[in-house]
Amino acid sequence: MHITDIMQGDSPTFSFEFFPPKTPESAEILYQTIRDLESYMPHFVSVTYGAGGSTRDLTHDLVERIQTTTKLDPIPHLTCVCHKEDEIEAILIRYAKTCIGNILALGGDPPRGCSYDKSSDAFQHASDLVKFIRRFNESGAHPDRRGFGIGIAGFPEGHPSTPNRLIEMDHLKAKVNAGADYIVTQLFFDNRDFFDFRERCVLADIHIPIIAGIMPITSISGFKRIAELAGGARFPAKLLRALQRCQNDPEMVSRVGVHFALEQCHDLLDNNVAGIHFYTLNRSDATRVIFDSLGIPSRRIAQTPTV
Ligand SMILES: Cc1cc2nc3c(=O)[nH]c(=O)nc-3n(C[C@H](O)[C@H](O)[C@H](O)COP(=O)(O)OP(=O)(O)OC[C@H]3O[C@@H](n4cnc5c(N)ncnc54)[C@H](O)[C@@H]3O)c2cc1C
Numbered sequence: 001m002h003i004t005d006i007m008q009g010d011s012p013t014f015s016f017e018f019f020p021p022k023t024p025e026s027a028e029i030l031y032q033t034i035r036d037l038e039s040y041m042p043h044f045v046s047v048t049y050g051a052g053g054s055t056r057d058l059t060h061d062l063v064e065r066i067q068t069t070t071k072l073d074p075i076p077h078l079t080c081v082c083h084k085e086d087e088i089e090a091i092l093i094r095y096a097k098t099c100i101g102n103i104l105a106l107g108g109d110p111p112r113g114c115s116y117d118k119s120s121d122a123f124q125h126a127s128d129l130v131k132f133i134r135r136f137n138e139s140g141a142h143p144d145r146r147g148f149g150i151g152i153a154g155f156p157e158g159h160p161s162t163p164n165r166l167i168e169m170d171h172l173k174a175k176v177n178a179g180a181d182y183i184v185t186q187l188f189f190d191n192r193d194f195f196d197f198r199e200r201c202v203l204a205d206i207h208i209p210i211i212a213g214i215m216p217i218t219s220i221s222g223f224k225r226i227a228e229l230a231g232g233a234r235f236p237a238k239l240l241r242a243l244q245r246c247q248n249d250p251e252m253v254s255r256v257g258v259h260f261a262l263e264q265c266h267d268l269l270d271n272n273v274a275g276i277h278f279y280t281l282n283r284s285d286a287t288r289v290i291f292d293s294l295g296i297p298s299r300r301i302a303q304t305p306t307v
Contacts, residue, residue: 001073003102003149003181006043007209012268013043013275014296015075015211018282020047020058029282030062036284038070040291043275046104046184049077051111060091064098075151076100079108080123081116088122088132096142102149104184105129105175126152127174134179152176154183154210156197160232169204176206183208184277187215187226189260190236191267211275212268216286217257220247258286262293269294 007013016037021027037045045066049059059076066074076095078088095103107126110116123129130150137147152175155168162168172183183201188194194212201210217223223243226233239260246252265276278287 001044001101002144002146003044003075003151004146006073006101006149007182007274012273013211014040014291015042015275015277016045016280016287017213017277018045018047018062018280020050020055020062021282022055022058026282033280033282033284034066034070034072036288037280038072040288042072044073044075044102046075046077046277049079049106049108051079051109052082060094063095063100067098067100073101075102075104077104077106078129079106080121080126080129081108081110081118083122085122085132088129089136092133092136092148093141095148096136099143100148101144102151102181103133104151104153105133105180106153125171125174127171127178130175130178130180137179149181150179151182151184152180154185154197154201156185156188156193157232157234159186169200172201173204173206176208181208182274183210185210185213187213187230187233187279189239189264190234191264191271193234194268194273195271209274211277212273213277213279214261214264214268215279215281216261216290217243218254218281218283218286219250219257220253222281223253223257254286258289261286262290265290265294 018030018033021030047059047063047066050056063074063076066072078091105126106129110118118124123132130152133148133150136142142148154172158165159168162171185194185197198210215226217226220243227235242256242260243253246256268276278290280287
């Protein structure tokens, strides 16, 4: 379903992010997670895209499996990194054929452990990819006459590679002007960063919906990984203090992390957030606890899990 239809009405959207599993064991965990979360009928689920090679096929396969075997609406991530124009076009044709409604268009993280020459990518920035998808949409190759809905990334705490926050907003605006329909944010732990980002968007004349990215911390090792991967993520003292108090008790760490994320969600909902996107790390426990505690009226409840 096109994102404009998904976001119709005043209610905030709820969505989940998965990454493609690399081993049969992790695939089993993910499919169980999808079964667990399907009954919540999220407005959409998204699937991340790797930096190269076989993981990219895993994204396509997972997206198509979700599309054809569940009642969920998958949104694939697509990145500029290591792609020629004809490759991107082939991916868009493939997704259009399977009636995928939307794409999250991203710059992409560079591949690790190998040399990478950004200048040989067909698209240097996500805004170029957005423009290309727009042109594809105009060609009429998608079964929906509007083509793909297009999402882009936003960074409430600022993107580490553009320290000049005024210029960063210009780049965000360029993506919107290129044809983006909605923004999904990087994870954040202090809602004031999100609210301020939202206000700065309005000041920059950006008026598309902004979906907040939330990641509950469920372990100390996961917490350290977030600090590494979401470079520049700011951890409020309140959260650090709570984690420090129970750092030797894994069960309590998870409860503290989930409780913190739950409070963030309540506050976002009280302040008219357009949507909340949960970074699930392919596990359902934390997301289910939060979802069950938010008191969200159920949408269409899926009758039988299907994956
Ligand atoms: C919701 C979300 C999902 C993500 N999913 C994935 C994923 O699946 N796979 C993956 O590899 N990565 C993913 N990422 C990470 C993301 O790809 C990286 O953080 C990337 O560095 C930035 O992506 P972008 O789309 O903002 O890129 P861009 O918009 O291209 O911006 C990247 C940097 O370049 C700057 N910039 C933009 N335009 C210009 C310009 N014209 N001139 C100079 N500088 C410019 C920006 O200010 C920014 O600092 C995700 C991030 C988010 C928030």
